[in-house]
Amino acid sequence: MLTARNLECIRGEHRLFSNLSFSVNPGELMFVGGPNGSGKTSLLRLLCGLSLPDDGEIYWNGTDIRKLGVDYRDVMTYLGHLGGIKDDLTAIENLRISCALAGCEIDEDQAADALGQIGLAGREMLPARVLSQGQRRRVALARLLVTRTKLWILDEPLTALDVAAVELIKGILEHNLAKGGMVIMTTHQELVMSTVTVHHLVLS
């Protein structure tokens, strides 16, 4: 369970949010919404431990994530809007390296299989430079198919994806949630999830 208590985030002179508390239980999904600049990405960066809140604490199963360190990073996957895709590497190399960085090494066949599932069959050996924006996003999202982490923190995962891909991602998210995983994501698109508990957090 992920619990945030009285989070506050200040950027320069501007207070993005304060007294923000919520918790996400296994099998639950939380959408973070709000207009541009309302602090969605800042919140996600706090939740994954990339930056520190100006006030408040974040707990994973009752322990402060700052104390957990590696144990927290072991169970969490963060996909930022940048994606971490290298132009000069092929889709397969990109996927294998990002998986290795995340601590789950996969071989060439597993990577090809994951890319096939996400709709990139036949494009595994192309350098990411020649892929379209949506295809690059798919390469980044393919990691969700092979990762074994429980908590997924996704920053705008649906940007640039076509309708079919959005359905695909929805299926992947539902699969993780059914296994008792947790998902926190920002999106501007409405994603209808019928079977799972959904929280909406709107920053203003």
Place this chain on the structure above:
Amino acid sequence: MIWWIIKRDLLLAMRRRSDVLTTLFFFVIVVSLFPLGVGPEASILRIMASGVVWVAALLASMLSLGRMFSSDYADGTLEQMLLSPVSLSALVMGKAISHWLVTGVPLVLMAPVLGIQYDLPVEALIVLTLSLLLGTPVLSLIGAIGAALTLGLRGGGVLVSILVLPLYIPVLIFGTGAVEASTAGMGFGAHFSILGAFLLVSIVFSPWATAASLRISMG
């Protein structure tokens, strides 16, 4: 895990050879211009050889520092490294090793060839190459700290030289000292010992300091 980072960085370097060649060409050109500018007086060239080669190596190594983390920063890979369950120090060590393999090793290999232009005796050429072999990894390791601290800053290139150059100076002094000692017929073991000590100290402290700097820069 370190292997993945090294393999990836070497692969990227192979796909973008111009970056690697820029450093090497800079080194070769600077070292080759001096004999042309100073004139063909062999005795003068022999005296300045080690200094010129070392200063050129130092500047060439610094030239590529900016790229060490900036591309990973720009495409979001660095975020993933910070969130990796693998220790960040180990990842940073991998980055420093690949930086050395890509920029340091070519300089070491070119040094004996360039040294010939300065009429260096064979023994001095060997000492020069060995001193660079010991010294260039220190440059990469120390440089990593500076590159991490100035990450994402505008005008970071100037700042990184101001931060890193003072720390390079001891390496420069003992690196050139070894060659001078050998041409003067004295022992150069002590210089090598000190360069080796620099290397060991920087292997221990630099990954840790770089990891801490990256966390500050990204926080």
